[in-house]
Amino acid sequence: MAVKGDGKVSAVGLNKDGQCNVGWWTDIRQVAVGSWHTVGLKKDGTVVATGNNDAGQCDVEDWKNVKQIVAEGDTTVALMEDGTVAATRYNMSGESWESTREWRDIESIAMSLTGGVIIGAKKDGTIEMIGQADDPRMEARDWKDIDKVYGGFSNVAGIKRNGIPEAAGYNSFGECNVIGWTDISSLSVGGYWTIGVKEDGTVVRTRDEERDRHNIDLSNWDHVVYAVQTDNIVIGLQENGTLLIAGEQNDDIDNDAIWLAQDWKDICGWTL
Known part of the structure; x- marks a missing residue:
């Protein structure tokens, strides 16, 4: 998964859950890849996602003012410009990442x-x-x-x-x-x-x-x-x-x- 200079994204590999369906993305400055999902951070600080969403790992549409994104397994985490952190609620084992919201x-x-x-x-x-x-x-x-x-x-x-x-x-x-x-x-x-x-x-x-x-x-x-x-x-x-x-x-x-x-x-x- 690569971000190009024009903000578009190129992808190769397995696409079982649509994790490579990024051809429509624009103005991307960073991408992160989980097991079966892909997340993109746009230049305006909003986030897009595609792929498997069984654990809510693609529920990122409400995130704003994001500085950095990371994805692993079935979890997505974002660092905000103000130094706070947001995470999708659960991984597949049911463990909550909500305590990251207390980080500053x-x-x-x-x-x-x-x-x-x-x-x-x-x-x-x-x-x-x-x-x-x-x-x-x-x-x-x-x-x-x-x-x-x-x-x-x-x-x-x-x-x-x-x-x-x-x-x-x-x-x-x-x-x-x-x-x-x-x-x-x-x-x-x-x-x-x-x-x-x-x-x-x-x-x-x-x-x-x-x-x-x-x-x-x-x-x-x-x-x-x-x-x-x-x-x-x-x-x-x-x-x-x-x-x-x-x-x-x-x-x-x-x-x-x-x-x-x-x-x-x-x-x-x-x-x-």
Whole structure:
């Protein structure tokens, strides 16, 4: 799913629930994708959505003055311009996210799918979180001086104001091993690794021996402003609006569809 420079959205992949029916969207500045739904943030701060709505994850038409959107599973969360947070009411397990409405002075939000963790970075650099108390991701509550937060399958990460990243979670594949990284401008947190885009446009990532067999070589990437990932593919958005793709190409429908996007141009945002 890509946002183009003219505010339109291009989509490839499975469309079982209409989650790729975005051809009519205009003036979009950000997109977020859940399991079977897609959400778009318009330049005027309103939100549109398409796809499965069994849990109310597409009930966003009343949201106004939205600054950022995130979607995971069957939940959609929005950060408002005034630093408050709104969330669709339930995920499929019936757990309510209503307590996020009590959050204030939030600057960045993210979700971590497994177990339903929502994290927000406040203006003062401290963290708000929702999740189970014994979840290792909840260690992020003690972080300080955080500028932006990110969520993955079973981990969360943040970038401090000095460009140094933090990570917390299950770390089953070393995806939290970001000690020593510096000058990081953005992160992508996945199920097997964490990817960091540096201020100079180069890319670093954590190592996983099993996944390293899938041709994930990012050492020659440059001029990258943002990266996203699936289980075996990494996509980098370059500052000229073109895409870099690394990983394994196979017959999986979603995998094959991603490779079809490698010739897209004038891209200003991308999500998977």
